[in-house]
Amino acid sequence: METPPHSLPEMDNLDPDEEAFWLLYHQLNPLDSYKVILKRAGRSSSDSDSETDTTFYDTSQSKITFLDLPVVAKKRILAYAGLLRPCLIDVTYERVRVDNLRDKTAPATNCTRSLMRETRGSWTTLVDRACDHPRLPVELFHVSHAVRDEIAPIFFGINRFSVMLYSKLHFKRFCNGIMWGIERLKYLHIDLGPRDNRFLKLAPGIHRMVFNIWEEFCQLATERMLSLTYFSLKCRIRDLEVAHKLVSPMDIFPIVCQSAVHFNQLRDDDLRIVARRTCRWLVGDRTKEITFPYLYLPKEVQLLILEQLLIKRPDPYIAATDCSKGIVTLQDRGRQRTTLFPLTCCGTCSPLQAMCFCHARQTAYSTTCSCFSSPTPYFLVSRSFYEDARQIFFSKNNFAFMEEDPEHMMRLLLHIPTSSFMQIRHLTFKFPLAFRNTGRFTHRNEDYTLLSWAVLRRFIREHFDVSRLSLTIVDCGTKNHIPQSVPYRNRYLRKLLRSFADLRGLRDFRVYLADDRIFEKDAERAVMGPACIDRPKPSHMPFIGSKHLNA
Ligand SMILES: [Zn+2]
Ligand SMILES: [Zn+2]
Ligand SMILES: [Zn+2]
Structure with a gap:
């Protein structure tokens, strides 16, 4: 929010939503309400905590409360207070986040870091890390039950959360942190470890603990995470048996919109089948009979679908710095590559921009990966499908x-x-x-x-x-x-x-x-x-x- 909250901006430049927001904001005697919000967020210079009223502003001066504001205004206030963050929120590290180095007067909406490039295994990708937003002002959740109920759908519906579940303590903290709004949680990335870069096994100790945590999590997801829409999972696995055991409690998982699973930085085709089946299952592909009446579509629509599938796909074999839209490289894709030239992630594989889930040269699957892959499967459908697909692929x-x-x-x-x-x-x-x-x-x-x-x-x-x-x-x-x-x-x-x-x-x-x-x-x-x-x-x-x- 660039305009200072205590001045009314030029009305001519605003859309109707914003105009309504600022009119209302002005009525609220914003100088006072601004101070109170800052105090609640723990960002005021004085440490007074004498306010005990149950709303965000001084009730002695106006009868309109935070609860009466339109949603767009609530979102703006929450964003300004630092409760809505465009960056990925790492639940595990949020409690130890240090914000001493930041300029305390800067709005909590600002973040000076952008996505950073990370190379893991065969892939290089942009991930959402090392953000320097101030700590979430969770004190605001304690204002009142009514305010908390109002905040929950916005806080859990817009923020994207990532969590490491390496130990029971991690899981307990995760539950404590989100239980009050778990029904509203929309974005979640889980890193199951196991810790110390180990692979998960069917063995006692930390392996059994990870399975126990995972089963509890799946139970929780099934019963309570009814708004979950974007979900990704990372767990280091190299045995098929272990993968089967891990995905079995997901049978009753809620259906999500986008999902991704990562098992291993090396390629294992058998494991990848499990990852693929799990992701498809999560997005609702749960019966074998699902068919799409493609051939009954008008020809123009069929061709539009083929264009979506076959052209302008990012080729992972082109370096990230190259301007390469719509280019398909002719090269030996099976050849060994040095890590000096990692594959370039398409950028759409992770529902939360947490890591790379692209399919080539690793054991991962994503329902949203848009990387170029061989068109041969489309060429094998039928003679007429082949003619259309080939014409589009080669000419465009x-x-x-x-x-x-x-x-x-x-x-x-x-x-x-x-x-x-x-x-x-x-x-x-x-x-x-x-x-x-x-x-x-x-x-x-x-x-x-x-x-x-x-x-x-x-x-x-x-x-x-x-x-x-x-x-x-x-x-x-x-x-x-x-x-x-x-x-x-x-x-x-x-x-x-x-x-x-x-x-x-x-x-x-x-x-x-x-x-x-x-x-x-x-x-x-x-x-x-x-x-x-x-x-x-x-x-x-x-x-x-x-x-x-x-x-
Ligand atoms: Zn940030
Ligand atoms: Zn990727
Ligand atoms: Zn991809």
């Missing part, structure tokens, strides 16, 4: 090679039929930062590489619909890693790009050369002819976006 995505080796590209292309190539409209060659793979070319001479490129271009001429194909070449340069090699590399690239002249007839040809910007126009003219001289620059290019184009 931009396919990109991520390496510079034409022989490797040829090997990848061998698995795709010519009829599919004919539908491809956008193809991109991304040459990675040159210092990463200089070693790959040292044993070959330049002529040999250029010859391989000629073979690849001939393949494109013969198998693609060249008149409808737009080709883009993005060279990321050397970033001056080895300055003395730049002239040699530029000379090689110029030679290579001139040889693309045998692809004349392309619908479009664009080039970006990080180390040789002045040659871009010449390279494009070699393929497109004089037609491309006066055309405007593109506003956006794959992998580089728009940031370097005007440099």
Whole structure:
């Protein structure tokens, strides 16, 4: 809330809800009510706790109480007091949250931290951590039963909660903290451990304790968490038996809207089936007979659904920093990757932005993961489904090679039929930062590489619909890693790009050369002819976006 609470802002700029709120707020003699709220929130400079009235403001001056305010006003007041937090609330650590370092006069709605990047196992993702909001002013819950009943649906309906249940004490504190509004709890992420980075087993000690806590939690969820809508669970498991035992008490869990489960940072297909079945079960997929009458839908609607499924999916094999919307990379996805190049999370897999639940290379499942995955299952449904899906997949995505080796590209292309190539409209060659793979070319001479490129271009001429194909070449340069090699590399690239002249007839040809910007126009003219001289620059290019184009 940017406007100070004691001044009436310009009414012309407000929507009707806000206008009603400020009028009412002003009537409440806000200077007094503001002080009282701050005192209740424990943020006042004086430590007086002499107020014993049951409402948020001084009743001697007005008859309207907090309870009479419209919901939008209540939400604003709660947000200002610090009870509504846009960041994930870690219930386990909330009680030890330190806010000494903060500026006490800053509104409790502010948080100076944004989402932070975290790499775990094969994935890198943005998570909601290390927030510096002040501690929740839970003292406000003790004002009165009436106020608490009013606050509960807002507090538990808007805030997102994460909790670690590693011990009985954690579970007890969790219960104490939420029991008064448990029926209203909407967002919950649970980390079941076990602690010390162990895997859960069918064994006594902490393993049995975790199972006991979990059974109690499931009982509680079934009986009381009737508003639960977004739920995710993390538990370290590597045995199928253990997974079966863990998910069995979830049989009677309430149905939620979005769910995600994470068992292991390494991939285990059998365990993943359990995770998937659990998530589907949680979102209400509880009978085998559920079918959707897709084929009875009008054709236009069918195609819209296929577009949702097959295009503009974030490809986890592209680095997070690349501008890569709608790009499908052509690469060997089964190849071992170093942790230096983790997969990029789609950002939609965690209902609470607590961690990554994407499916590849780990044992996890999320009902909301939007990562690109192979379209083959759609191609196998039926002949007509295949034709529609294939047409959309190949014609509407931009396919990109991520390496510079034409022989490797040829090997990848061998698995795709010519009829599919004919539908491809956008193809991109991304040459990675040159210092990463200089070693790959040292044993070959330049002529040999250029010859391989000629073979690849001939393949494109013969198998693609060249008149409808737009080709883009993005060279990321050397970033001056080895300055003395730049002239040699530029000379090689110029030679290579001139040889693309045998692809004349392309619908479009664009080039970006990080180390040789002045040659871009010449390279494009070699393929497109004089037609491309006066055309405007593109506003956006794959992998580089728009940031370097005007440099
Ligand atoms: Zn925060
Ligand atoms: Zn993810
Ligand atoms: Zn994903």
